[in-house]
Amino acid sequence: MTTVIEVMNASPVIPVLAFESADEAVEVCRVLYAEGIKVLEITLRHPSALGAIKAVKAALPDDVIIGAGTVLTAELAAAARDAGAVFGVSPGLTTELARAVKAMNWPFLPGIATLSEAMTARELGFTELKFFPASIAGGPAFLKAVGSVLPDLTFCPTGGVSAATAIDYRALENVATVGGSWITKRGKDGKINLDMVSERARAVFA
Numbered sequence: 001m002t003t004v005i006e007v008m009n010a011s012p013v014i015p016v017l018a019f020e021s022a023d024e025a026v027e028v029c030r031v032l033y034a035e036g037i038k039v040l041e042i043t044l045r046h047p048s049a050l051g052a053i054k055a056v057k058a059a060l061p062d063d064v065i066i067g068a069g070t071v072l073t074a075e076l077a078a079a080a081r082d083a084g085a086v087f088g089v090s091p092g093l094t095t096e097l098a099r100a101v102k103a104m105n106w107p108f109l110p111g112i113a114t115l116s117e118a119m120t121a122r123e124l125g126f127t128e129l130k131f132f133p134a135s136i137a138g139g140p141a142f143l144k145a146v147g148s149v150l151p152d153l154t155f156c157p158t159g160g161v162s163a164a165t166a167i168d169y170r171a172l173e174n175v176a177t178v179g180g181s182w183i184t185k186r187g188k189d190g191k192i193n194l195d196m197v198s199e200r201a202r203a204v205f206a
Contacts, residue, residue, distance in 0.1 A: 008176035025052035035201035043069035057084035074100030135160025
């Protein structure tokens with residue numbers, strides 16, 4: 001079974017993806033994969049999300065690591081796992097959700113925004129955490145401070161992270177990867193420009 005830390009270490013950036021259809025998901029994820037990004041977080045923000053996870057899993061090579069984002073309930077966790085997501089991500093954490101994903105033995109990256117939330121997640125058995133919303137919850141300075149008191153925790157900051165700030169986060173010892181939507185940002189026309197996706201994805205490894 002893939003572990004959360006293995007997922008985090010597999011890519012310097014985990015794209016946070018919101019698709020409007022399964023076809024769009026496959027088209028964009030193929031570009032990301034071609035540029036070397038093999039960890040993909042498809043958020044459950046659109047009715048087509050579960051279908052998108054299934055379609056991407058079927059269309060891309062076996063070494064792609066597909067996760068489900070915005071997992072808010074035990075029911076969504078089960079549905080995402082059954083659709084083919086090998087890990088889950090949530091903006092926060094509840095006791096019920098924690099128990100559910102532990103019972104499922106499903107790798108999970110719960111979100112925290114404060115030191116108390118980080119301690120609670122740690123007590124519930126999670127040492128790999130999403131820091132969200134990173135840019136307004138303290139940024140790199142917060143994570144540096146957390147590292148001094150909870151050195152066993154590893155983070156994936158997400159929320160307002162950009163190509164420029166990703167460098168600052170990844171310089172921290174307790175950050176394994178960053179999550180962000182800038183690579184697949186939609187244009188004014190509401191479309192995802194594949195050439196821009198390719199360029200931004202390539203820049204991640206520059």
